[in-house]
Amino acid sequence: MINPRGTAVKVLKQVLDNNAYSNVVLSMYLNKENLDRKDRALVTELVYGTLRYKYTIDSILDSFIKSDIGKMDGDILNILRMSVYQLRYLSKIPEFAVVNEAVELSKRKSVKLSKLVNGVLRNYLRNKDTLTCEHKGDKMSRWCFKYSFSRWMAELFITQYGEKTGESILKNSNIVPKVTVRVNTLKIKYEQVWNELIKNGYDVKEGTICKEALIIKKGSNIELNPLFKKGYITVQDESSMLVAHVMDLEENMTVLDLCSAPGGKSCHIAELMKNTGKVYACDLHANKMSLVKENASRLGVENLIYNVFDAEKYIGQFENAADRVLIDVPCSGLGIIRKKPEIKWTKNKDSMDNLVKIQRNIMLNASKYVKQEGKLIYSTCTLNKVENNENINWFIQKNPQFKLEKINFGDFENIIYDEKGYITVLPNDNMDGFFIAKMIKYR
Known part of the structure; x- marks a missing residue:
């Protein structure tokens, strides 16, 4: 049986070590490995969440690992990153399950390294409420930790847009995006697409500005829907x-x-x-x-x-x-x-x-x-x-x-x-x- 967390580690390795595009390599692994719908969703969450908060996660790991994390085994580091993401940002997965899964996954690499993983994660859980790294430095450093941005990029937004708008960009860049589709007016009317999606269990709302935009708030993969396959809609922000x-x-x-x-x-x-x-x-x-x-x-x-x-x-x-x-x-x-x-x-x-x-x-x-x-x-x-x-x-x-x-x-x-x-x-x-x-x- 394929472990979804193992799949997530493979995707993270391709993205972070080989500069692959997250959407492309994630899609490739999801199509290649026989995962059910729940596990596919978990892999997607772990990959995007870990990438989204990598700076913050690495700052936390730095305070619990004596050696340079950049010199660690890449798979072990990504297991730790993925686990801290779950412990810090997800509430539905029990803490003991996160740690146990991480240890078992790291054992495939090395029993010795699995003990390091266990120690780091348990140490984090004991001290998570008294972390000092999130309060260190000036205002910019705290923004970098809070919104998980490298300093040069955070400074670019703050310098170019001012503090209020710049901080808003940092914050909103971490929003998990909904799927937006464009209704193809060559083939179908907006109301027909709306009604068909509602009938098929999708939660939808109108776009903000464009009359052909339709936002999928909740529902199954839209690219597998007959409306997409027939060309009635296409995915576009x-x-x-x-x-x-x-x-x-x-x-x-x-x-x-x-x-x-x-x-x-x-x-x-x-x-x-x-x-x-x-x-x-x-x-x-x-x-x-x-x-x-x-x-x-x-x-x-x-x-x-x-x-x-x-x-x-x-x-x-x-x-x-x-x-x-x-x-x-x-x-x-x-x-x-x-x-x-x-x-x-x-x-x-x-x-x-x-x-x-x-x-x-x-x-x-x-x-x-x-x-x-x-x-x-x-x-x-x-x-x-x-x-x-x-x-x-x-x-x-x-x-x-x-x-x-x-x-x-x-x-x-x-x-x-x-x-x-x-x-x-x-x-x-x-x-x-x-x-x-x-x-x-x-x-």
């Missing part, structure tokens, strides 16, 4: 849905989506255009383009034209050819930590600085494809202002033929409207962090 809505789309337009994969925005654009006109779905990677094709086929989207090329490199056929150009550029992803908590540990300042050059190259190149009076839309799923506000300000200064158009969805607590016109969506219960700017070409 509502922040991401906002992008197509700001594009002022009309039927029979020519639209370029230069960073298309996996195709959520391209297909949404096609749906809003009612399968008319042309939507060029472009991406650098051929294997990712196959995902766009699969999504379009399932959704009944017929007006996509597929292209594999580098968005930084000029393509002559698109010169002044598009009514709308979307560049959802590669970014640091600091707005989607809710869904991919490993971003806290896999990103660093150098990698973000390198992205800015790519983002600006894509923006300059994409601007050549916009018709006069056409529109260029820039979006990211990060909250780093260097990749967002500063990039747009730089571009407008270099390209005075483009002017920012104001974006306005109404009064929402998690949307920051900059006076220049672009918006920042902050993470909350229902939406990821996002940034969108819309620019019109006047000459």
